[in-house]
Amino acid sequence: MTEPEKQADGCQWVLRVSDAKKTFEDGTAALKGVRLEVRRGEFVVVLGPSGAGKTTLLRSIIGLERLTAGEVRLDGAKVEPSSLAEVRSKVGMIFQGFNLIDNLSALNNVLSGLLDTRGNLATLFYVFKRSDKLRALQCLDQVGLLDKAYSAAGKLSGGQRQRVGVARALIRQPRLLLADEPVASLDPMIAFTVLSLIKEICAKQGIAVICNLHQVDLALRFADRIVGLSDGRVLLDEKAGAINQDYIREIYAGHGQGMYFGAGDAPSDEFVHLDFLGSGPLP
Amino acid sequence: MMDITEDGSPPPSGIGALTMVVAPASDHIGGLDLQSLMDYVSREIGMPINLVRCENYGEAIAALASGAAALGWLGPQAYVEAAREGRVEPFAVGVPLGGGSPNYQSLFVVRDDSAITTLAEVRGRRIAVGDPHSTSGYNVPRRELADIGIRIDSGSDFIKIVQASNHDEALRMVIDGVVDVAPVSSVNYYENVRTGAIQRGQLRIIHKSPDIPGAPLVYAASLAPALKRRIKDIVLGAHEHMEIGGYGGALERYVDPAEARLKLLEAYIRPQWTWKTYLSIFSLLGVIWLVSFDLEVDPLALMTSAGNYFADVIGRMMPPDFTDLPNLLLAMLETVEIALLGTVLAISISIPVALSAARNTAPNYAIYLVARLVTVFFRAIPEFILAMILVIAIGFGAMPGVLALGFHTMGFLAKFYADAAEDVDSGPVDALNSMGAPRMQVVAFAIVPQIIAPFIGYNLYILDRNIRMATMLGIVGAGGIGYELQAAFRMFEYQRVSAIIILIFVTIFAIDMISSRIRAKFH
Numbered sequence: 001m002t003e004p005e006k007q008a009d010g011c012q013w014v015l016r017v018s019d020a021k022k023t024f025e026d027g028t029a030a031l032k033g034v035r036l037e038v039r040r041g042e043f044v045v046v047l048g049p050s051g052a053g054k055t056t057l058l059r060s061i062i063g064l065e066r067l068t069a070g071e072v073r074l075d076g077a078k079v080e081p082s083s084l085a086e087v088r089s090k091v092g093m094i095f096q097g098f099n100l101i102d103n104l105s106a107l108n109n110v111l112s113g114l115l116d117t118r119g120n121l122a123t124l125f126y127v128f129k130r131s132d133k134l135r136a137l138q139c140l141d142q143v144g145l146l147d148k149a150y151s152a153a154g155k156l157s158g159g160q161r162q163r164v165g166v167a168r169a170l171i172r173q174p175r176l177l178l179a180d181e182p183v184a185s186l187d188p189m190i191a192f193t194v195l196s197l198i199k200e201i202c203a204k205q206g207i208a209v210i211c212n213l214h215q216v217d218l219a220l221r222f223a224d225r226i227v228g229l230s231d232g233r234v235l236l237d238e239k240a241g242a243i244n245q246d247y248i249r250e251i252y253a254g255h256g257q258g259m260y261f262g263a264g265d266a267p268s269d270e271f272v273h274l275d276f277l278g279s280g281p282l283p
Numbered sequence: 284m285m286d287i288t289e290d291g292s293p294p295p296s297g298i299g300a301l302t303m304v305v306a307p308a309s310d311h312i313g314g315l316d317l318q319s320l321m322d323y324v325s326r327e328i329g330m331p332i333n334l335v336r337c338e339n340y341g342e343a344i345a346a347l348a349s350g351a352a353a354l355g356w357l358g359p360q361a362y363v364e365a366a367r368e369g370r371v372e373p374f375a376v377g378v379p380l381g382g383g384s385p386n387y388q389s390l391f392v393v394r395d396d397s398a399i400t401t402l403a404e405v406r407g408r409r410i411a412v413g414d415p416h417s418t419s420g421y422n423v424p425r426r427e428l429a430d431i432g433i434r435i436d437s438g439s440d441f442i443k444i445v446q447a448s449n450h451d452e453a454l455r456m457v458i459d460g461v462v463d464v465a466p467v468s469s470v471n472y473y474e475n476v477r478t479g480a481i482q483r484g485q486l487r488i489i490h491k492s493p494d495i496p497g498a499p500l501v502y503a504a505s506l507a508p509a510l511k512r513r514i515k516d517i518v519l520g521a522h523e524h525m526e527i528g529g530y531g532g533a534l535e536r537y538v539d540p541a542e543a544r545l546k547l548l549e550a551y552i553r554p555q556w557t558w559k560t561y562l563s564i565f566s567l568l569g570v571i572w573l574v575s576f577d578l579e580v581d582p583l584a585l586m587t588s589a590g591n592y593f594a595d596v597i598g599r600m601m602p603p604d605f606t607d608l609p610n611l612l613l614a615m616l617e618t619v620e621i622a623l624l625g626t627v628l629a630i631s632i633s634i635p636v637a638l639s640a641a642r643n644t645a646p647n648y649a650i651y652l653v654a655r656l657v658t659v660f661f662r663a664i665p666e667f668i669l670a671m672i673l674v675i676a677i678g679f680g681a682m683p684g685v686l687a688l689g690f691h692t693m694g695f696l697a698k699f700y701a702d703a704a705e706d707v708d709s710g711p712v713d714a715l716n717s718m719g720a721p722r723m724q725v726v727a728f729a730i731v732p733q734i735i736a737p738f739i740g741y742n743l744y745i746l747d748r749n750i751r752m753a754t755m756l757g758i759v760g761a762g763g764i765g766y767e768l769q770a771a772f773r774m775f776e777y778q779r780v781s782a783i784i785i786l787i788f789v790t791i792f793a794i795d796m797i798s799s800r801i802r803a804k805f806h
């Protein structure tokens with residue numbers, strides 16, 4: 001395994017995506033040459049409206065989609081069918097719909113994050129080693145859910161379920177955490193808490209994060225770096241501190257549909273067609 | 284109390300003297316508790332340490348954050364807040380005497396003569412709670428009560444909510460009958476029992492929370508690193524030199540926070556399967572063994588002597604005799620027709636019956652009961668018996684077969700539909716009801732679309748099942764391939780029997796392929 005610190009260019013890249021292109025069988029070009037580099041411990045937000053290619057990009061990183069052209073390198077190793085197991089062992093993933101097993105306890109959901117390396121008869125009956133259980137409990141404690149360890153995941157609130165999702169990703173001790181719209185189904189207050197939690201823990205443990213979002217306000221609040229995607233292309237790639245809403249709005253002028261700029265601040269063209277024909281009586 | 288910060292002047296921390304702030308957890312903190320430990324630390328580092336008891340948690344946090352205090356004890360909740368902001372660092376956690384673990388619980392205590400026995404019964408009583416920053420006196424109990432729908436921070440669930448300034452005061456309030464119940468720290472409770480402040484038989488514990496991590500001693504993040512290390516080493520080794528005290532009273536020793544964390548996590552480990560699971564599995568195996576014994580089922584015999592006869596029968600069935608294929612096909616067709624008609628009959632009767640047999644669609648309770656009874660009645664009578672009765676009543680032919688299948692499986696379908704209807708999401712039903720839609724339209728719009736997929740699935744399953752059953756009905760004279768099968772058996776034409784079996788198999792396989800295609804369309 002190549003140590004990222006020792007790569008030829010001397011940078012600490014955890015992930016490099018270069019010139020990634022993806023065209024689906026039906027001809028849809030979802031990625032049209034995307035370049036993305038993520039450093040150790042960095043929180044990168046991939047920002048873009050629906051259909052920009054954010055999900056396709058994440059799926060390509062863990063090899064759920066095969067790129068048409070270009071390549072993805074994780075810790076210097078190219079992502080290809082022969083390296084998938086190795087690549088995936090270094091990645092944790094968090095989903096928009098949580099993707100928990102509702103009838104299992106929060107603890108067993110977290111333990112399911114270890115299954116790639118615990119494929120034995122015991123785990124088939126949900127029996128894990130004491131040390132694994134302690135690790136899972138510690139992850140639950142990190143997300144503030146130790147006291148819910150034995151509650152069924154389905155009985156928890158939305159925010160709590162996503163925190164279980166975070167714990168399930170953390171137990172893998174990943175180098176890279178991929179989060180595809182992790183807070184899209186949570187209310188704004190809870191969304192804020194969950195993102196704070198992800199950011200705080202990953203910063204502490206040096207885990208790099210790629211987080212897909214369509215909310216500009218959240219991106220500006222949490223990202224170290226924002227990569228703006230639209231129609232399969234990178235429109236912007238800047239340190240979050242250096243930019244603001246107006247700048248993003250300018251960049252996205254004409255591509256902005258489906259972007260959320262914050263409460264009471266929806267882009268006006270979203271609403272142009274409302275009441276287009278008037279509300280008068282019909283003949 | 285906090286005289287050192289009242290004038291806002293910078294504290295003498297780190298220079299000539301140190302200040303330790305103590306949050307208000309127990310009213311015998313001082314003499315018994317941290318004083319002797321701090322005297323010892325002070326001697327060892329050659330610096331006086333002032334122990335300052337704060338009126339509340341906020342005051343203690345502020346002193347540590349500003350640097351006015353170098354050391355502190357905050358209680359778990361306030362500690363977490365201060366630690367997240369990076370203002371304090373934990374360095375030692377106290378282990379109570381005999382406990383072996385630095386964890387503790389929040390206990391709900393009542394007077395022993397109280398009528399309250401469960402947590403749910405505290406609703407509508409008088410309660411003494413701790414400071415809102417207190418973990419075992421306020422935050423954990425609030426969570427425990429919230430889990431059963433009681434709110435500690437709303438006036439409506441209690442007739443009186445008193446804020447006690449510490450756990451000992453809360454305990455006294457319960458003893459004196461000022462309140463009915465109080466959540467207190469187990470550390471304080473047992474220390475009071477140990478010192479005799481609470482007599483045996485005076486109080487009773489009605490509920491114990493999960494383990495709570497013991498609150499650490501902290502130092503201000505700004506303290507010099509060398510001094511931090513020195514103080515930590517002295518405190519962790521103090522129990523070898525003296526009797527030490529801390530939160531709640533006398534302590535066994537202080538441990539590193541990392542060790543305390545491990546102890547906490549260990550307290551949450553439970554076996555995945557308890558003895559109850561193993562007992563159930565062994566009981567089940569035992570019952571199976573007993574039943575086999577009672578029925579004289581002997582798997583060994585089946586494999587040896589009976590095996591030979593089996594091979595003989597199979598041998599006589601080979602090769603299948605398809606010479607009479609046209610007639611067999613006609614009989615098979617008749618069977619499929621009987622099953623089809625029976626299924627259609629079942630579906631059409633079961634829809635109205637099901638609507639009456641689901642609680643959320645039944646017009647009233649009496650009809651609901653009758654409908655459920657009807658479904659049970661027809662499920663209870665085997666179609667075989669139904670067919671025999673019908674053959675006697677209306678004679679041989681397809682008719683008794685169709686009726687028997689139709690009514691018997693109606694009992695199943697009506698139950699399936701009714702259960703599915705009861706499980707639907709009630710949101711759309713509420714929406715249509717709120718807009719005044721008529722009852723049958725509510726069913727058509729809000730319930731039917733939700734159950735259409737299982738509806739199709741059940742119908743296809745019943746059709747499949749009815750074809751298999753229809754072959755058997757022929758045996759009692761209700762038409763179809765069953766009649767041919769029975770005749771072949773009677774005449775010892777085993778090669779014809781195997782041909783019929785193959786025919787039935789192919790038919791059911793074909794129906795299965797068709798039905799999985801239909802099912803896929805509705806998912």
Ligand SMILES: Nc1ncnc2c1ncn2[C@@H]1O[C@H](COP(=O)(O)OP(=O)(O)O)[C@@H](O)[C@H]1O
Pocket residue numbers: 024025026028029030048049050051052053054055056057
């Ligand atoms: N499996 C697929 N087959 C064909 N087109 C797809 C597929 N997945 C995604 N797309 C298309 O690719 C584009 C990018 O989609 P996606 O990556 O999901 O965007 P985002 O996550 O930013 O909303 C969209 O136009 C989408 O319709």
Ligand SMILES: [Mg+2]
Pocket residue numbers: 051054055056180181
């Ligand atoms: Mg997406």
